Amino acid sequence: MFDRELDVLKELYRKGLFSSPYYSQRLTGANAFSSYDAFCQIPFMDKNSIRETPVFQRTNTERKDVYGVFSSSGTTGDKTFYIYNRNDKTVHEQFVRTFFDKLGITELDLGAVMAPIGTGVMGHTMLWQFATVGAGYVNCPEPSPKI
Numbered sequence: 001m002f003d004r005e006l007d008v009l010k011e012l013y014r015k016g017l018f019s020s021p022y023y024s025q026r027l028t029g030a031n032a033f034s035s036y037d038a039f040c041q042i043p044f045m046d047k048n049s050i051r052e053t054p055v056f057q058r059t060n061t062e063r064k065d066v067y068g069v070f071s072s073s074g075t076t077g078d079k080t081f082y083i084y085n086r087n088d089k090t091v092h093e094q095f096v097r098t099f100f101d102k103l104g105i106t107e108l109d110l111g112a113v114m115a116p117i118g119t120g121v122m123g124h125t126m127l128w129q130f131a132t133v134g135a136g137y138v139n140c141p142e143p144s145p146k147i
Contacts, residue, residue: 002036008098009033012091022058047072051080059083089128096132107134 010033012018018027026043033039050058055069061083071079105111113126130137 002039005098005102006033006036006039008094009039012094016060017091020058020060022053047076047080051078055081055083059085061085061088092125092128093132096129100129100133105133105135109133109135111135111137113137113139 013027013033018024026045031038032042056063065085066083067086067089068084069081070084071081074080100106111126111130113130127137
């Protein structure tokens, strides 16, 4: 059922995407992507564990290759920072094409971004996802006033 998706994860593993200490400690190698059951055994990463690990320990990106530093909004605690590089954007687009295709999302669709675009990772990620498949989007940062 998820064979294609697991193949995508295996390929990303082979390319070294999960080789930073933060992620490699959670994976037992490519076997983590050998089946859905094996995938379900990967320990959860929660926001606190991510937040408590310095941003450059969660990435293999050298400072000279940083594309952007984004943060969460911090609504559930302190802001959490993330590094993006050009390869991250390529990988993100690959994931989006794989999973949006499975969901039936195409360039004929219009999505709603239900968060202020200024909220860093969340807003920009949603925009990138829609743009990747050619779909349009509407930004709805606040509820419409009642008329």
